[in-house]
Amino acid sequence: MIAQTQMQTSGEPALLKLRGVSRRYGDVTAVQPLDLDIFPRDFVAILGPSGCGKTTLLRIIGGFVAPTTGTIEIDGRDVTGIGPEKRPTNTVFQGYGLFPHMSVRQNIGYGLRLQKRPRSEIDDRVAEALRLSRLSELADRSVTALSGGQQQRVALARALILRPKVLLLDEPLAALDLKLRHAMQDELRRLHQEFGGTFVFVTHDQGEALSLANRIAVMNAGRIEQEGGAETIYAAPATRFVATFIGDANLLDGERRDGEVRLAAGPAFADAGPAGAVSVVVRPKSVSILGEGEHAEVELAGTVAEVVYLGDHIKCTVGAAGGQSVVVHLDAATASRPAVGDKVRLGWQLSKQRIVSA
Numbered sequence: 001m002i003a004q005t006q007m008q009t010s011g012e013p014a015l016l017k018l019r020g021v022s023r024r025y026g027d028v029t030a031v032q033p034l035d036l037d038i039f040p041r042d043f044v045a046i047l048g049p050s051g052c053g054k055t056t057l058l059r060i061i062g063g064f065v066a067p068t069t070g071t072i073e074i075d076g077r078d079v080t081g082i083g084p085e086k087r088p089t090n091t092v093f094q095g096y097g098l099f100p101h102m103s104v105r106q107n108i109g110y111g112l113r114l115q116k117r118p119r120s121e122i123d124d125r126v127a128e129a130l131r132l133s134r135l136s137e138l139a140d141r142s143v144t145a146l147s148g149g150q151q152q153r154v155a156l157a158r159a160l161i162l163r164p165k166v167l168l169l170d171e172p173l174a175a176l177d178l179k180l181r182h183a184m185q186d187e188l189r190r191l192h193q194e195f196g197g198t199f200v201f202v203t204h205d206q207g208e209a210l211s212l213a214n215r216i217a218v219m220n221a222g223r224i225e226q227e228g229g230a231e232t233i234y235a236a237p238a239t240r241f242v243a244t245f246i247g248d249a250n251l252l253d254g255e256r257r258d259g260e261v262r263l264a265a266g267p268a269f270a271d272a273g274p275a276g277a278v279s280v281v282v283r284p285k286s287v288s289i290l291g292e293g294e295h296a297e298v299e300l301a302g303t304v305a306e307v308v309y310l311g312d313h314i315k316c317t318v319g320a321a322g323g324q325s326v327v328v329h330l331d332a333a334t335a336s337r338p339a340v341g342d343k344v345r346l347g348w349q350l351s352k353q354r355i356v357s358a
């Protein structure tokens with residue numbers, strides 16, 4: 001994928017390589033054959049709507065689900081037929097799966113005890129994990145007497161103490177309320193930095209993906225529609241689906257013919273490519289209401305249909321020709337607020353729009 005090769009400047013080989021990986025359940029294809037490279041120290045989000053195959057893909061990586069086709073390589077080793085406990089991965093499942101009859105300390109030390117590590121090593125590493133996860137004060141409490149956020153931290157510490165090359169997290173923050181979720185996002189970012197490993201997490205929340213991940217794989221109906229740096233995915237969505245799933249986007253209908261795209265809303269501009277229907281994606285904050293004598297590379301006329309005050313910005317919806325509507329985000333501090341019924345001209349720069357197939 002283009003974005004991928006652009007981003008990998010360090011020249012390090014991929015830590016995780018999926019090739020032609022798919023999974024079928026009877027008639028349902030949960031994951032279509034796909035390739036994915038994940039690099040050391042990446043924080044990767046697998047993002048997509050419910051049922052698109054995120055959990056299945058994560059479980060294939062962790063070794064809990066066998067792929068129907070394809071191979072998985074981790075750190076240069078083919079692990080396709082190898083069980084989860086023999087892979088250099090560790091998974092935090094949704095709901096955490098803590099042992100209710102054990103204390104925080106016992107939960108965190110469980111994996112090392114299973115590995116029959118010397119007592120002194122276990123004690124040292126548990127103390128370190130407690131400290132990094134800010135759980136030292138709660139070490140001897142039963143995990144059943146913890147809040148949701150604290151349980152989440154225990155689950156993370158229990159996985160991280162085994163120093164997995166790849167930590168797999170399935171919707172790690174979904175069970176938490178909004179405020180706690182934001183606090184835990186900061187925590188996850190910090191843990192990723194301090195442990196220095198590779199994190200792969202599943203989420204259906206685009207805001208969470210953008211705020212945590214340096215790379216995002218956007219899934220739709222079992223396919224990865226785009227994979228790349230978080231900023232690239234936002235600024236240069238490759239498909240209609242990616243554009244609408246991540247952030248707010250205007251999608252304008254257009255037609256490409258003879259090296260020109262003409263929008264149903266009016267404007268036209270030069271664009272090479274195959275003839276046919278296209279969509280133009282432009283973010284609301286990239287569109288301005290043009291003042292008297294002001295011009296932009298793409299301009300169209302319309303009538304203000306709705307103005308909504310949203311605290312930090314004003315959302316203004318403008319109806320244009322061809323039944324198209326364009327949303328504009330204006331600074332809440334803007335001097336001249338448009339009113340419903342106003343005739344306006346909208347404009348944006350060509351560099352701010354993306355043309356995707358319709």
Ligand SMILES: Nc1ncnc2c1ncn2[C@@H]1O[C@H](COP(=O)(O)OP(=O)(O)OP(=O)(O)O)[C@@H](O)[C@H]1O
Nearest residue numbers: 025028029030049050051052053054055056057204
């Ligand atoms: N064990 C299974 N048996 C049969 N079908 C399954 C099984 N696991 C998943 N599926 C199907 O595969 C598809 C993908 O499921 P998956 O759990 O991977 O989606 P998801 O993206 O994680 O969704 P969500 O966001 O709701 O958790 C769904 O249609 C699901 O019903």
Ligand SMILES: [Mg+2]
Nearest residue numbers: 054055056202
């Ligand atoms: Mg899932």
